[in-house]
Amino acid sequence: MRNTKIKSSKRILTAIANYFIENIKAYTFIAIIFIIGIILAIVFINYLDESQRNEISTYITTFTNSLKDGYTIDKGALLTSSIWKNVILCIIMWFTGSTVIGIPLVLGIVAYRGFCLGYTIISLTFTYGTWDGTIFFLTSMLLQNLILIPCILSLAVSGLKLYKSIVKDRRRENVKIEIVRHTIFSILMLIMLIIAALIETYISTSLFQTIIGIF
Secondary structure (H helix, E strand, C coil): CHHHHHHHHHHHHHHHHHHHHHCHHHHHHHHHHHHHHHHHHHHHHHCCCHHHHHHHHHHHHHHHHHHHCCCCCCHHHHHHHHHHHHHHHHHHHHHHHCCHHHHHHHHHHHHHHHHHHHHHHHHHHHHHCHHHHHHHHHHHHHHHHHHHHHHHHHHHHHHHHHHHHHHHCCCHHHHHHHHHHHHHHHHHHHHHHHHHHHHHHHHHHHHHHHHHHHC
16 A cells, blocks of 8 residues: 555656646746846836835834734635635636737736736835845745745646647647646646635734734
């Protein structure tokens, strides 16, 4: 029984490794789009004037100070909001990735998520300094993003693969097979995104509140 489980695990890992190797160019392209989004966020914040930066800092410090003063986060509401946002994100990326004209929107979503991540990190670092800002990010955002970001990139790659299949092979049956594959893959990513929402709500939030109490 143990040997069977080990063999099954090896097969799964091999299949995952082969998938990434086969699609390394697509993942590289999507990762570059994501990084461009992060760079745009850095440029955007650097061009803000002092008053706008102060507004961002004030918003962040007000929130963290409220946690220090005993404000409790409604985890039920946070979980519902996080799951709902991730479900909407997955549906949009599945739908737009299933159409030829929707690929630019998929790339736009990837760049936007990179922008949001970069914006948050830079905002935290110039509000609390590099060290404290990094700690806040690691405790409040890192864990769920370790799942969220790969899922978004993978959904985009899946959409690109479907786009290439539609363009290169216009046979209806083959296109249908690729659409089914893309749909099944999107469902798997949706499950992972829900897990990310659970981690954000019950692990990252608790870690962040603990760190806030220390600081």
